[in-house]
Amino acid sequence: MFDASIAVPGKNEAVNVALCLDIIFAQDYQGEFGLFVIDSRWEAEALEIARAYSVTLVERPPKELRHGGMGNLVANLGQGKYIAYITADAFAKDAYWLRKLTAGLGKPEVAGVYGRQLSREDTWPMEASC
Numbered sequence: 001m002f003d004a005s006i007a008v009p010g011k012n013e014a015v016n017v018a019l020c021l022d023i024i025f026a027q028d029y030q031g032e033f034g035l036f037v038i039d040s041r042w043e044a045e046a047l048e049i050a051r052a053y054s055v056t057l058v059e060r061p062p063k064e065l066r067h068g069g070m071g072n073l074v075a076n077l078g079q080g081k082y083i084a085y086i087t088a089d090a091f092a093k094d095a096y097w098l099r100k101l102t103a104g105l106g107k108p109e110v111a112g113v114y115g116r117q118l119s120r121e122d123t124w125p126m127e128a129s130c
Contacts, residue, residue: 003031009038010088
């Protein structure tokens with residue numbers, strides 16, 4: 001069993017998925033984590049890239065890929081004490097992303113945490129981080 005499960009949803013992410021997964025697998029995390037790539041009809045190239053990594057590929061039709069339902073989907077897979085989400089077009093800032101996210105979760109007064117997302121330099125202005 002993993003200490004944490006990371007869900008990576010996306011659609012048509014051939015341009016981004018390798019960088020996203022490389023950063024996740026470079027995490028300096030004290031426990032073990034599992035990575036669940038949520039496929040919503042990714043193009044063949046993106047799926048081929050994702051399969052080259054040690055991930056669990058979970059296929060869902062596009063109408064079921066809603067960020068609100070992602071928690072239930074990964075929680076139902078029964079993997080880990082913590083669940084983290086990062087879309088395939090968002091990137092962890094550094095190798096301590098997962099460690100920082102989970103650090104305070106053992107405290108009874110903490111129910112959840114979030115981290116700032118950074119966009120690529122060439123991101124469409126309407127989707128770019130402020």
